[in-house]
Amino acid sequence: MLRSLPFLLREALVNLRRHSMMTIASVTGIAIALTLLGGFFLTFQQVDAAAKRTLGAFEMRVFCKQDTSAEAARDVSDRLSRLPGVARATFLSREAAWAEQSKNYPIDTAGLPNLMPHTVVVELSDAGRGPALAQTVRSWPGVDEVLLLEQEIKTLLRIADIGKAAGGVCGVVLLLGAIAIVANTIRLSVHMRRREIRIMQIVGASPWFIRLPLVLEGFLHGVAGGGVATGVLLALCGYVAGLVQSALPQFAGYGAPVDAGAVALALTGGGALLGMLASGLAIRRYLRAV
Amino acid sequence: MIELSRVSVAYKDGAVPALRDVTLRIPGGDFVFLVGPTGAGKSTLLRLLYRDLAPTEGRITVGGRDITHLPACDVPALRRQMGIILQDYGLLPDRSVWDNVAFACQVLGQGRREMRRRIPEALDLVGMTRRCDAFPHELSGGEQQRVAIARALVNRPPLLLADEPTGSLDPETSRGIMDVLAEANRRGATVVVVTHDQAVVDRMRRRVVCIDGGRVARDSPEGCYAA
Numbered sequence: 181m182l183r184s185l186p187f188l189l190r191e192a193l194v195n196l197r198r199h200s201m202m203t204i205a206s207v208t209g210i211a212i213a214l215t216l217l218g219g220f221f222l223t224f225q226q227v228d229a230a231a232k233r234t235l236g237a238f239e240m241r242v243f244c245k246q247d248t249s250a251e252a253a254r255d256v257s258d259r260l261s262r263l264p265g266v267a268r269a270t271f272l273s274r275e276a277a278w279a280e281q282s283k284n285y286p287i288d289t290a291g292l293p294n295l296m297p298h299t300v301v302v303e304l305s306d307a308g309r310g311p312a313l314a315q316t317v318r319s320w321p322g323v324d325e326v327l328l329l330e331q332e333i334k335t336l337l338r339i340a341d342i343g344k345a346a347g348g349v350c351g352v353v354l355l356l357g358a359i360a361i362v363a364n365t366i367r368l369s370v371h372m373r374r375r376e377i378r379i380m381q382i383v384g385a386s387p388w389f390i391r392l393p394l395v396l397e398g399f400l401h402g403v404a405g406g407g408v409a410t411g412v413l414l415a416l417c418g419y420v421a422g423l424v425q426s427a428l429p430q431f432a433g434y435g436a437p438v439d440a441g442a443v444a445l446a447l448t449g450g451g452a453l454l455g456m457l458a459s460g461l462a463i464r465r466y467l468r469a470v
Numbered sequence: 471m472i473e474l475s476r477v478s479v480a481y482k483d484g485a486v487p488a489l490r491d492v493t494l495r496i497p498g499g500d501f502v503f504l505v506g507p508t509g510a511g512k513s514t515l516l517r518l519l520y521r522d523l524a525p526t527e528g529r530i531t532v533g534g535r536d537i538t539h540l541p542a543c544d545v546p547a548l549r550r551q552m553g554i555i556l557q558d559y560g561l562l563p564d565r566s567v568w569d570n571v572a573f574a575c576q577v578l579g580q581g582r583r584e585m586r587r588r589i590p591e592a593l594d595l596v597g598m599t600r601r602c603d604a605f606p607h608e609l610s611g612g613e614q615q616r617v618a619i620a621r622a623l624v625n626r627p628p629l630l631l632a633d634e635p636t637g638s639l640d641p642e643t644s645r646g647i648m649d650v651l652a653e654a655n656r657r658g659a660t661v662v663v664v665t666h667d668q669a670v671v672d673r674m675r676r677r678v679v680c681i682d683g684g685r686v687a688r689d690s691p692e693g694c695y696a697a
Binding site for chain 1: 520543546547548549550554556560561562563564573574576577578579581621
């Protein structure tokens with residue numbers, strides 16, 4: 181087999197030219213399927229990132245009782261920072277809290293004495309845990325009130341869950357569709373060459389001798405299709421990002437950055453894998469012996 | 471060399487068996503014509519020899535090897551021991567004459583030097599040296615068949631199987647093709663030819679096995695097409 185390897189590799193490359201129309205059809209089919217699939221996953225990723233960012237903007241405020249000492253309030257802050265779902269807990273003394281209120285609401289606070297208790301501002305790493313956290317912290321000694329937009333978080337989480345489930349279903353359907361497109365394109369390509377396969381068998385070519393160049397061709401079709409899909413998707417991403425930047429600048433920072441290398445690797449790797457699998461399976465029926 | 475012992479073949483969808491209780495012995499170096507009416511079972515018999523079909527009953531040996539129940543993985547090795555010539559030539563359409571012949575060498579994993587020696591010999595034998603760069607669609611039927619024969623001969627197999635090699639050729643071209651097969655036989659190859667071509671059979675005066683209704687109806691050394 182090793183002696184024939186250079187010949188078989190050459191065959192795979194030369195066959196791309198010999199069957200140029202089928203090569204173009206295969207690469208186009210794979211590119212379309214992968215562009216749709218990749219586009220969907222990138223959109224899903226951006227929406228997911230925007231949802232996380234929106235939920236991350238929620239913070240929890242823990243107000244200590246008026247008679248709680250600064251020492252005890254700091255203990256509450258330390259305990260909070262160690263809890264799962266908490267990104268950061270910041271202690272605000274009564275004075276700091278009042279200064280913040282005065283800055284935010286200068287008219288409402290003008291001429292009033294300091295009404296604020298010691299406060300802990302909690303940034304959540306997982307907004308889903310917020311309501312449970314609030315429930316726990318309310319029972320702690322020294323804690324008077326916990327402020328969290330629980331209902332809003334629950335509503336947003338529910339919307340996000342529905343979006344994820346729908347996205348998952350769409351993703352699976354798209355993936356199956358992409359596999360079907362690639363498999364059918366390559367099956368058609370192999371079917372066009374059934375006579376050639378038959379002749380090779382008559383001459384005494386072993387199944388791997390026939391299969392290897394075709395699987396390599398499938399691999400090359402997949403890589404090329406993945407490459408085209410990568411180019412199209414990255415160009416589209418750039419275009420859409422430009423549109424958002426100019427038309428809706430307030431949402432510009434909401435999405436996740438697109439990792440071009442990861443996109444290229446996923447699409448060309450996925451294309452190569454799909455191409456090889458589809459070729460290998462398509463050839464099988466023509467290699468069935470007596 | 472080739473032995474068929476009480477061989478029968480029944481196709482799945484056929485009410486009548488394609489071959490019935492056929493017993494035949496072809497010694498090494500023989501030149502045999504398989505003749506008979508259309509549907510008699512000639513091509514079926516040939517396909518049994520290159521294991522494109524398996525017998526329903528009976529036993530087949532080729533070159534002393536029992537191929538009756540040959541595993542699928544061993545079929546390519548069996549075919550590399552023979553040259554197979556088909557009526558439709560079976561050339562790879564996107565390859566030149568040289569590449570078509572070379573393919574049979576590449577299947578055996580031969581090196582370039584070996585191929586450069588063997589391919590011109592084979593092309594010379596069939597008179598196609600000057601057209602080695604042509605593609606199948608640029609050749610006449612007779613030329614394509616010559617290339618198919620060159621491909622079958624290039625590895626100097628001990629057995630040549632030809633299914634209607636002159637089926638669609640004019641008498642003169644047919645004569646040329648048969649001369650090439652006769653030359654291969656003279657060099658030691660066993661040749662089995664399925665044909666309808668009465669003129670060819672009558673001119674060659676070789677062993678004739680007539681198949682009719684799936685049975686051996688006649689087996690005559692140096693025979694003619696008709697009884």
